[in-house]
Amino acid sequence: MVVDDIKTLDQNDPLTSYKAQFALPDEVIYLDGNSLGALPKRVSERMEETTRQQWGQDLISSWNKHQWVTLPQRVGAKIAPLIGANAEEVVCCDSISVNLFKLLAAAITFNGTHVRNRIVSSHDNFPTDLYIAQGLETLLGSERCQFVDVAEDELMHAIDDQTAVVMVTEVNFRSGKRLDIAALAQKAHQHGALILVDLAHSAGVMPIHLNQWRVDMAVGCTYKYLNGGPGAPAFLYVRSDLLGNLQQPVAGWFGHSNPFAFAADYTPDQGIKQFLAGTPSVISMAAVDASLELFSDLDMEQVRTKSMQLTQVFHELIEQTGLTKTLTLLSPLSANERGSQLSYAFDYAYELCQALIARGVVADFRAPNFIRFGFAPLYNSFDDVWKAVELVQQVIESKDYLQPRWAQRQTVT
Numbered sequence: 001m002v003v004d005d006i007k008t009l010d011q012n013d014p015l016t017s018y019k020a021q022f023a024l025p026d027e028v029i030y031l032d033g034n035s036l037g038a039l040p041k042r043v044s045e046r047m048e049e050t051t052r053q054q055w056g057q058d059l060i061s062s063w064n065k066h067q068w069v070t071l072p073q074r075v076g077a078k079i080a081p082l083i084g085a086n087a088e089e090v091v092c093c094d095s096i097s098v099n100l101f102k103l104l105a106a107a108i109t110f111n112g113t114h115v116r117n118r119i120v121s122s123h124d125n126f127p128t129d130l131y132i133a134q135g136l137e138t139l140l141g142s143e144r145c146q147f148v149d150v151a152e153d154e155l156m157h158a159i160d161d162q163t164a165v166v167m168v169t170e171v172n173f174r175s176g177k178r179l180d181i182a183a184l185a186q187k188a189h190q191h192g193a194l195i196l197v198d199l200a201h202s203a204g205v206m207p208i209h210l211n212q213w214r215v216d217m218a219v220g221c222t223y224k225y226l227n228g229g230p231g232a233p234a235f236l237y238v239r240s241d242l243l244g245n246l247q248q249p250v251a252g253w254f255g256h257s258n259p260f261a262f263a264a265d266y267t268p269d270q271g272i273k274q275f276l277a278g279t280p281s282v283i284s285m286a287a288v289d290a291s292l293e294l295f296s297d298l299d300m301e302q303v304r305t306k307s308m309q310l311t312q313v314f315h316e317l318i319e320q321t322g323l324t325k326t327l328t329l330l331s332p333l334s335a336n337e338r339g340s341q342l343s344y345a346f347d348y349a350y351e352l353c354q355a356l357i358a359r360g361v362v363a364d365f366r367a368p369n370f371i372r373f374g375f376a377p378l379y380n381s382f383d384d385v386w387k388a389v390e391l392v393q394q395v396i397e398s399k400d401y402l403q404p405r406w407a408q409r410q411t412v413t
């Protein structure tokens with residue numbers, strides 16, 4: 001592959017105009033959109049309007065005038081087509097962690113008997129997913145709720161008649177490996193279990209077909225490929241025919257059928273609104289709402305095609321420059337089997353990551369020893385990939401990663 005091939009790829013990129021929609025610094029090659037997505041310019045404009053006019057001038061009347069009160073459902077409805085769901089099956093609220101607690105607890109109580117008491121997951125899942133399941137087991141007791149975590153490859157075999165809910169993340173945050181969600185859903189249903197999918201590393205970067213795959217419940221975040229900003233609220237999906245049959249444990253007033261009646265007793269809403277708990281974080285959610293405008297005309301197949309090309313070209317260049325002698329690919333070799341990231345193991349991954357950041361290439365390090373490059377098709381170009389690999393080569397060949405100054409560890413890496 002030569003630089004002219006890269007130019008041709010950029011010239012033929014149907015998504016090339018999207019980059020101008022983002023406020024990225026000129027000198028930075030940002031390959032960390034899988035941790036925190038870049039800032040869309042329209043989000044800054046919306047923040048200005050939401051704070052200055054809606055909050056500043058219209059004050060409390062904005063709950064009605066600007067429909068703040070229905071923002072979780074309206075934002076959920078915008079996320080729905082991106083995940084293959086109907087508008088009334090999705091709400092935007094809380095964090096993934098809190099939404100997992102609500103849905104796992106609802107799934108365990110839905111499936112009722114003490115015989116069907118297991119949450120099955122893989123021990124390579126994102127830690128918060130594991131912690132929430134462990135916490136629920138502690139809360140309910142292991143007779144009522146037993147958490148079983150197995151190797152990712154063993155998931156299919158671990159699903160049995162004792163399984164109440166299978167909890168999986170579509171794209172593994174370490175390796176980037178993609179699971180076959182339709183197959184897992186089928187296996188869960190054969191055993192009478194539900195399936196709950198974490199879409200943190202999939203939403204906004206690949207087509208997702210929750211209804212078609214027959215997924216019962218899902219969660220995802222909006223701060224990665226949906227570019228909603230740091231700490232932006234998460235989303236939650238429940239299949240329509242389960243709505244009304246599940247009861248989530250955080251029975252807050254925003255999940256009440258009529259919150260502004262201020263009744264003393266809790267009557268849950270029968271729709272997706274039941275999964276809300278308290279007052280929505282209006283400002284953060286307005287940011288998500290604005291960012292989602294970027295996705296309204298997007299063809300997610302096109303996004304996926306470019307995402308696969310970006311990871312493919314990056315790894316081809318790593319191979320071509322002989323860097324695979326130093327960096328060991330942790331992600332699946334086939335682009336089709338991974339999400340929009342590449343992870344490489346290297347004993348000096350932390351130092352390499354710091355030396356790259358100093359040169360304007362932002363990737364991230366994950367303990368104990370790997371560097372992760374995330375590719376956001378809306379604002380990463382093939383030229384970014386070319387330049388990033390050149391800089392990786394420069395740092396590795398010069399052994400600059402051995403400089404003691406890179407070894408100073410930060411809390412968030």
Ligand SMILES: Cc1ncc(COP(=O)(O)O)c(C=O)c1O
Nearest residue numbers: 095096097126128169173198200
């Ligand atoms: C797969 C996955 N699940 C959950 C989380 C965290 O969720 P939250 O901080 O919104 O609770 C992350 C990353 O932050 C993640 O990668």
Ligand SMILES: Nc1c(O)cccc1C(=O)C[C@H](N)C(=O)O
Nearest residue numbers: 034035036126173200231366412
């Ligand atoms: N959610 C994050 C945060 O609040 C601070 C720093 C990083 C994150 C992340 O998104 C981590 C991410 N989920 C990961 O895959 O590692």
